[in-house]
Amino acid sequence: MLVPKLFTSLKTYDRTQAVADVTAGVIVGVVALPLAIAFAIASGLGPAAGLYTAIIAGFLISALGGSRVQIGGPTGAFVVIVYGIVQQYGVAGLTVATMMAGVILVVLGVAKLGGAIKFIPAPVVTGFTSGIAVIIFSGEMRDFFGLTMPGVPAEFIAKLQVYAAHADSVAPWAVVIATLTIGILVYWPRVSLKVPAPFVALIVTTVLVQVAKLPVETIGSRFGGIDASFPVPHWPAIGLHDVTRLVAPAFTIAMLGGIESLLSAVVADGMIGTRHRSNMELVAQGIANIVTPLFGGIPATGAIARTATNIKSGGRTPVAGIVHSITLLLITLFFGRWAALIPMATLAGILVVVAYHMSEWRTFRGMLAAPRSDVAVLLVTFGLTVLVDLTVALGVGMVLASFLFMRKMAETTHITAVTDMFADEGSEGDDAGAAIAMNAIPRGVQIYEIDGPFFFGAAEKFKETMGSIERAPAVLILRMRKVGLLDATGIALIRELVKKGKHDGTTLVLSDVHSQPMVAMTRSDLLEAIGEDNFVGDITEALARAKVIVAASKP
Numbered sequence: 045m046l047v048p049k050l051f052t053s054l055k056t057y058d059r060t061q062a063v064a065d066v067t068a069g070v071i072v073g074v075v076a077l078p079l080a081i082a083f084a085i086a087s088g089l090g091p092a093a094g095l096y097t098a099i100i101a102g103f104l105i106s107a108l109g110g111s112r113v114q115i116g117g118p119t120g121a122f123v124v125i126v127y128g129i130v131q132q133y134g135v136a137g138l139t140v141a142t143m144m145a146g147v148i149l150v151v152l153g154v155a156k157l158g159g160a161i162k163f164i165p166a167p168v169v170t171g172f173t174s175g176i177a178v179i180i181f182s183g184e185m186r187d188f189f190g191l192t193m194p195g196v197p198a199e200f201i202a203k204l205q206v207y208a209a210h211a212d213s214v215a216p217w218a219v220v221i222a223t224l225t226i227g228i229l230v231y232w233p234r235v236s237l238k239v240p241a242p243f244v245a246l247i248v249t250t251v252l253v254q255v256a257k258l259p260v261e262t263i264g265s266r267f268g269g270i271d272a273s274f275p276v277p278h279w280p281a282i283g284l285h286d287v288t289r290l291v292a293p294a295f296t297i298a299m300l301g302g303i304e305s306l307l308s309a310v311v312a313d314g315m316i317g318t319r320h321r322s323n324m325e326l327v328a329q330g331i332a333n334i335v336t337p338l339f340g341g342i343p344a345t346g347a348i349a350r351t352a353t354n355i356k357s358g359g360r361t362p363v364a365g366i367v368h369s370i371t372l373l374l375i376t377l378f379f380g381r382w383a384a385l386i387p388m389a390t391l392a393g394i395l396v397v398v399a400y401h402m403s404e405w406r407t408f409r410g411m412l413a414a415p416r417s418d419v420a421v422l423l424v425t426f427g428l429t430v431l432v433d434l435t436v437a438l439g440v441g442m443v444l445a446s447f448l449f450m451r452k453m454a455e456t457t458h459i460t461a462v463t464d465m466f467a468d469e470g471s472e473g474d475d476a477g478a479a480i481a482m483n484a485i486p487r488g489v490q491i492y493e494i495d496g497p498f499f500f501g502a503a504e505k506f507k508e509t510m511g512s513i514e515r516a517p518a519v520l521i522l523r524m525r526k527v528g529l530l531d532a533t534g535i536a537l538i539r540e541l542v543k544k545g546k547h548d549g550t551t552l553v554l555s556d557v558h559s560q561p562m563v564a565m566t567r568s569d570l571l572e573a574i575g576e577d578n579f580v581g582d583i584t585e586a587l588a589r590a591k592v593i594v595a596a597s598k599p
Contacts, residue, residue, distance in 0.1 A: 046153070046324050048108045053361040061360060068359030069367025072115055075240040075353050076102070076368060077375060079398070081263070081383065082391040083118040084342060086183055087126035089135070090267050091383060092376075093342050094118050096275055099372045101332040101344030106365025108328035110158075110321030111309040115350040115365050116332060120398045121304055122297070122343045124179045125434055129293050131198050136280035137290055139337040144287075144294035146337075149302055149330030158322025164303060165449075167414070167422040168441040170407055172300075175429025175437065177403035180395055187392035188222045190215025190261065200430050217258045218389040221249050225393025240353070242394055249390040263391075264384030271380070274373075277338040296435040297333070301345040305329050308346035315355050349401070417448040450501045457496030459509040462523070463489070485587060486594045488518035495526045498561070500533035510541065516548035518597055519590040523583055525556030530564045538565070542573050551593050553578045555586035 076098050084094025098117035105116025129138045152158065179200060185207055186196050192213035197203050225245045232241040253260050263270070309320040325346070332344050354364050411422050425441035463485065485491070490513065496502065513520075520541070538552075545552050552574055557565075562579075565571050571579065580586045 046327060047321070048324060048328065048362070049110055049112045049321065050107055050362040053112055053363075057361065057363075062363065064358035065361055065364040066367050068354050068357035069364040070371050071238075071240060071357045072350050072354045072359070072364065072368040073371025073375070074243045076115070076117055076347075076350055076372060077383075078242045078246045078386070078391065078394055079347075079350070080118055080372070081386065082395050082398075083120060083123055085263070085267075085388075085391060086120075086123045086180065086395055087118075087342055088130040089126070089342065090270075091263055092270050092275075093340055095270075095372060095376050095380075096339050097336055097341035097344050099369050099376065100339055100341055101336045102372070103366055103369035104332040104335060105305075105328050105344065105346065106362040106369070108324070108331055109346075109362065109365075110324030110326075110328065111312055111346070111351075112318055112320070112361055113312050113316060113351055113354050113359050113364065114305070114309055114320070114325070114346045114362075115354050115368060116305075116329070116344050117347055117350065118342055119304060119345055119347050120180055120395070120402055121173065121176055121300055121345070123183070124176050124429075125293065125296055125300065126342050127183070128198050128433070129290075133282075133286060133290065133293075136282045137286060138342065139280040140282050140287060141290040141294045142297060142337040142341075142343045143334050144290060145297035145301060145343065146330040146333030146335075148294060148298035149326050149333065151330075152298070152302065153323045153326030153328075153330060156323050158302075158306065158324075158326050164299075164442065165418075165421065165445040167411060167418045168425050168438070168445055169303065170404060170411055171422045171425030171441060172429055172434070172437060174403050174405070174408050175426045176434070177399040178430050180402070181399040184392040184395045184399070187261070187388040188219065188396065190218025190389060215259065215261075217260050218387075221253065221258070221260055221387050221389040222393040222396070224252075225249055225390045226397055229394065229397045237356070245394065246386060246390060249387055249393075250385050253387050254385055261388045262384065263386050263388065266388060267384075269381055269384045270376075273377070275339045278340070279338065292435045296438055297343050298330075299438060300434075301329055301333065301343060302326055304348070305346035308348040308351050311348055312351050312355060315352065316360065349398075417452070421445045421448065453497060453499070454501030454505070457494070457498065457502035457505060459492060459494050459502070459506050461490070461509070462493045463491045486519075486591050488594055489521065489587070489590045490517040490519070491521045491523060491583070491586075493523040493526070497529035497531075498524070498527045498534035498537075499529060499531040503533050503537060506534075506537050516545075516550050518549070519551050519553055519593050520545065521553045521555060521583075521586045521590060523555050523586070524558070524561060525582075527561055528558055530561035532568075534561075535564060535568050535570055539568075539570055539573065542570075549597075551578065553580065553586050553589050553593075555580045555583050 080094035080098040081091040084091055102117045105114060126138060129141055182200060182203055183196060186193060191210045193206060193210045197206055228245040228248060229241045232244050305325055306322055309325055313319055329345060336344055412419055421441055421444050424444055425437050428437035428440055542552055557579060580589055
């Protein structure tokens with residue numbers, strides 16, 4: 045149902061909830077301020093880009109989304125993607141890639157594929173997010189240690205090499221401020237939960253640096269002042285050739301945005317006992333990512349930490365998310381110039397903590413005890429994310445997981461000759477119909493049973509088993525009582541069996557066919573090729589049909 049939760053939640057809205065939503069919105073807005081700035085800077089852009097994203101995308105995601113409490117904005121997951129796109133294609137390329145991703149998300153939502161995106165395997169998601177956490181952590185070492193260097197390479201190994209080359213330029217006071225920031229983020233919640241720890245860290249470290257006049261780089265010293273005004277929409281100047289090259293990054297942004305937003309919505313549902321509308325959520329995410337880049341913003345999605353803060357602060361409707369955006373807008377317009385005083389080491393400390401939580405190291409460690417195929421997917425996705433490219437990592441991880449899953453499914457499918465089993469009285473005591481016919485198998489009748497999904501993964505097994513038949517029987521019975529899935533390859537194999545049977549004088553009889561295989565064979569005209577009389581309900585009827593065929597074939 046493509047109806048924003050805002051419309052339905054306002055039907056029972058009252059003053060008490062309004063007060064709670066406004067309070068929660070203001071708190072989340074304060075929490076989002078340092079994160080928005082930090083994510084933008086870590087992405088290779090100015091602090092204003094993060095603020096504009098949190099304001100515009102946050103408003104649209106709350107107003108149009110399918111979750112009651114989702115808070116949208118820039119997140120750490122996009123840092124690596126955005127940084128790479130900016131380095132390779134520039135800001136104009138980032139704008140176009142983000143808008144393309146927005147269109148993809150809208151299409152996924154309208155096509156009602158919100159549920160399908162949740163089927164990405166856990167090892168892929170964990171390896172991907174853990175890899176991103178490592179890259180974010182490594183990217184903040186420059187500001188954490190106050191290293192004097194012109195820039196940070198995008199490649200992980202090159203980044204470490206540059207850090208090592210400039211290790212002698214460590215600024216002790218930057219390390220002190222970054223460490224103090226981490227200490228406040230860790231221990232302040234034990235003092236108070238009402239005042240957000242990131243905001244406290246921001247105020248304490250900024251005041252300390254300014255009052256003590258510590259030699260620490262600030263936002264202002266690197267980027268200049270923050271424009272305390274709302275941006276004018278601007279269409280990027282980029283050629284068609286560059287657009288085609290941005291398709292892969294756009295899909296990566298869309299998939300990551302969709303995964304993170306729906307994951308955040310699921311977590312929120314568990315906290316407040318509601319159900320989100322996944323398709324509407326994707327549409328809202330898409331619209332936000334189409335509009336926000338025109339105002340200088342970066343990719344946005346649902347933010348799990350800010351959504352959880354919203355819930356804990358009393359927010360229960362999208363009004364809280366809207367208030368969060370308005371709060372950020374007012375801070376930007378009236379206090380934006382003060383943001384230039386924030387130390388870069390403070391933002392580095394905040395992002396180090398973000399990377400730690402994003403790493404999900406306990407989950408990662410626990411997954412290493414999973415089956416070897418899952419461990420392989422986890423490590424390959426993680427390694428490619430860190431060392432190669434996020435787009436490659438996501439693609440290879442999904443393909444590898446799919447192949448391993450298909451191999452597992454193929455291993456569960458068995459094609460066995462059961463003629464002797466039926467001839468041995470009592471071997472199928474749980475099958476009353478078969479018990480009647482156990483000693484009445486006509487000469488020249490062969491019975492085979494398919495156990496499991498009959499799809500392309502089981503094709504080789506089927507060919508080997510059918511190829512092992514030494515002499516063509518008069519009747520070949522395929523028992524399909526345990527086949528719940530039949531795909532195009534399975535249909536082709538049965539069709540091939542029918543053609544071979546006509547050449548060898550063998551009649552194919554199918555028993556116990558379930559609804560999906562039956563529908564698939566009917567649509568492919570296989571029902572007509574085999575003959576309706578040769579589709580029977582159980583093995584007893586199959587043997588009775590075989591007797592008729594054998595009797596008719598005798599001179």
